[in-house]
Amino acid sequence: MLDGLTAGAVADAEARAQARPLALVEKTALAQPPARDALAALAPAAQVKIIAEVKRASPSRGDLAEIPDPALQASLYEQGGASAISVLTEGRKFKGSLADLEAVKARVSLPVLRKDFIATPYQVLEARASGADLVLLIVAALEQPLLAELHELVRELGMTPLVETHSREELDRAGDLGARLIGVNARNLSTFELDRDLFGSLAEHFPSDAVKIAESAVLTPADVQHYRAGGADVVLVGEALVTNDPVTTLTAFLEAGS
Numbered sequence: 001m002l003d004g005l006t007a008g009a010v011a012d013a014e015a016r017a018q019a020r021p022l023a024l025v026e027k028t029a030l031a032q033p034p035a036r037d038a039l040a041a042l043a044p045a046a047q048v049k050i051i052a053e054v055k056r057a058s059p060s061r062g063d064l065a066e067i068p069d070p071a072l073q074a075s076l077y078e079q080g081g082a083s084a085i086s087v088l089t090e091g092r093k094f095k096g097s098l099a100d101l102e103a104v105k106a107r108v109s110l111p112v113l114r115k116d117f118i119a120t121p122y123q124v125l126e127a128r129a130s131g132a133d134l135v136l137l138i139v140a141a142l143e144q145p146l147l148a149e150l151h152e153l154v155r156e157l158g159m160t161p162l163v164e165t166h167s168r169e170e171l172d173r174a175g176d177l178g179a180r181l182i183g184v185n186a187r188n189l190s191t192f193e194l195d196r197d198l199f200g201s202l203a204e205h206f207p208s209d210a211v212k213i214a215e216s217a218v219l220t221p222a223d224v225q226h227y228r229a230g231g232a233d234v235v236l237v238g239e240a241l242v243t244n245d246p247v248t249t250l251t252a253f254l255e256a257g258s
């Protein structure tokens with residue numbers, strides 16, 4: 001599944017590159033105002049922080065919400081107390097786009113994450129050209145030399161890489177890069193199974209200077225409490241926020257994580 005999603009995302013980027021060649025995207029990326037400081041926004045604090053995701057659909061859950069106005073959705077997340085916004089830009093299974101990211105970036109003042117299946121420098125440049133402040137890099141999808149190259153490119157462009165892991169070995173690979181924002185995704189990206197205990201079992205192995213992010217499977221305040229008790233500085237939430245009132249849900253989640 002992960003290989004298929006990545007191959008599809010790369011093919012779509014290659015198609016876009018026919019109309020918008022790399023040199024042009026690079027020029028646009030370099031002309032953007034500086035990226036917002038995601039490390040400051042997500043720094044560990046007395047209260048858990050939330051990355052709130054704009055997510056219309058997913059391979060595991062199908063259609064979740066129409067979200068005709070992603071910028072409005074993101075502004076409700078900002079109002080509800082989110083610390084950053086994640087925008088799924090993958091089109092085939094998640095029904096997202098770079099246009100969603102651009103609309104969100106223009107509306108909110110929080111750092112914005114491009115959440116996609118990134119495997120080429122072109123996709124990283126596109127992210128910056130569209131205003132992204134953070135870029136997701138999934139360790140399981142990338143050999144270490146390519147992961148290191150993309151991690152460096154994200155940083156050179158002034159953005160912050162969010163490095164996603166699923167195991168001790170992947171955490172070590174993230175640590176080898178000097179990653180400062182590291183997530184553990186509870187969702188097995190091959191089987192879709194959710195393991196809310198995975199984060200807690202890996203928390204002690206994070207590099208000491210990394211922000212610890214628990215991704216996926218937050219449906220109730222108790223799930224936030226569980227991740228917080230396991231050592232999470234930040235939780236990343238999608239489904240619960242697009243299928244419920246975002247402001248009320250964020251308020252309850254932030255209270256649970258205080």
Ligand SMILES: O=C(O)c1ccccc1NCC(=O)[C@H](O)[C@H](O)COP(=O)(O)O
Nearest residue numbers: 058059060189215216217218237238239
């Ligand atoms: O959500 C999926 O089905 C999925 C399947 C395969 C690869 C990635 C997938 N989701 C991306 C994410 O990591 C989640 O959107 C994100 O962590 C939020 O998860 P949730 O709160 O459980 O919607």
